[in-house]
Amino acid sequence: MKIAFVGKGGSGKTTLSSLFIRHLAANEAPVIAVDADINQHLGAALGLDEREAAELPALGAHLPLIKEYLRGSNPRIVSADTMIKTTPPGRGSRLLRVCEDNPVYAACARTLMLDGQPVRLMATGPFTEADLGVACYHSKVGAVELCLNHLVDGPDEYVVVDMTAGSDSFASGMFTRFDMTFLVAEPTRKGVSVYRQYKEYARDFGISLKVIGNKVQGPEDIEFLQDEVGEDLLVTFGHSDWVRAMEKGRAAAFELLEATNRFALQSLQDAADDSYAHRDWERYTDQMVRFHLKNAESWGNAKTGVDLAEQVDPDFVLREGAETHEGAETPEGVEALVSPRPHPHRTAPQPA
Template identity: 60%
Template sequence: MKIAFVGKGGSGKTTLAALLARHLTDGGHPVLAIDADINQHLAVALGGTPQCAAQLTPLGEFLPQMKEYLRGDNPRIASAAEMVKTTPPGAGSRLVRVDEENPIYAACVRRVGDVRLAVTGAFTEDDLGVACYHSKVGAVELLLNHLVDGPGEYVVVDMTAGADSFASGLFTRFDRTFLVCEPTLRSVGVYRQYAGYARDYGVALSVVGNKIEDPSDVDFLREHVGADLLTWVSRSTYIRRAERGAVGPLDDLEATNRVVLHKLTDTVDATVQDWPALTRHAHDFHRRNAAAWANEQTGTDLTAQIDPGFLMGPAPAAEVLGLTPAR
């Protein structure tokens, strides 16, 4: 399952993404965590040092090699230079699994604590005034387009804050999106904006309340987000210490908040992966990007990269990866 954490800046989405990634890893599941936020804090939230994140090779820096690897011998893609962030897989493309050995992971994925982590990289001084942050998360979008997650495997992505995710098609790449929401009007405003866009694309969205002090906070969220409210995290001494850099064992997390992590996991596991929808959205956003800028940039009609007979999912993935699909 591919899982996104979104929400207003400061809502706690990075903290909850880290907690869920650690919880799933502790359960023995293959997990890949990706920091796709403009503020790169997931490594620290997982228990690493600030220097740890800086030592990771950002996915964006490996993008040319990533394109060459994922292209494989797909006859619809003449060269890696013609691949863009929305290029979908087709016959001949290389697909990747959550936990495997490949050149992308070898270059960009490292363990922070027990969790395998990849990062987009921070927005640097060289980027100011000349680059958009979404150019960095393009590497994440391309990777997710080619990633096959099997049962009991998880990708946890800490997304950029607010509704900025809608500047690309990345928001449609997930099986379940958790929107972390504080009991404030500003946080609820982000929920309304995100939910309005997400429903147009059938995005499976659940709200996780955070920084809950008392029942009135829960009532406030119920009033404003309704049935989308899945669960909530109470004010936590453990989380407060973790946000100051002292990330302790998960066993030290308050019992009520451990229940929240189980609730998130159960919700993800109960989500049905809609491979036809994932494929359809990938093709749709590729057409949009081709028309908006990519055809002009590459000098070719990139819509020809779409393989109408290729459907992402267990059966074609098994064929590409040389596995035997389940019957």
């Protein structure tokens, strides 16, 4: 399942998304973590030092390879150059899966060991000097959206995306790619303002949205959040000595995280699992196509010089069991590496 963490800057969404990723890894669940925030902090929150975080490959830098691999033998896509961030898969496209090795992961992902468990980490990459003044954030996350469009995820697999701060995520169709969106909100007026924006924008798209109250100091803070967001409030987090040590680079074993916070993380997993169980694959594919057609008409056709509506395969539905590309030659410079691994058994955390 695909899960997004959103919230205003400074709300703690990166910290909480990193805790959730650690929780999933501790439960031996397959996890792909994606840093889609232009301020790249997820790697550090997962334990990388400054040098290691700076050496993470940028998805955007490998966009030609990503496009060529995902295009596969899809006859509706005449060349990788005609693919844009919203291009949907069709018959002949290559699909990504959480539990496999492939050229995209080989080029764009790095495997971290969190308490002995492997987690794949991918990042959009920061702005470079060449980007300043001429590029926007959305040019960086296009590779993330393209990968999510082609990723088939199962019920015991997790793709966790740390999104950009504020409501910028709604500038693309990527916000519809998630089974659950967790909005991190502090118990302040500013803290819940982004929630109101998300709630309004997501209303017509069937987005599952739950609020995580963060930096909660007592019952009054919880009452404030309950009054402001109602039943959308799922859990709250307060002060954590474990998190404070982690932010200083001195994280202890994850099993030593406070029991109340560990059970809150399990509540997040339970909510995400329940939402995935109700995924409508046809609607999921239709929304993908809808945003592709909007982008094609708005700018894509003019940029590529072709009618991108022709890329839509009307008979294709992205779903579990969907066939991937087979039988065509591997694109030049792209080595096929497909070796699925089994799904580990998931276990619930025990009280400390």
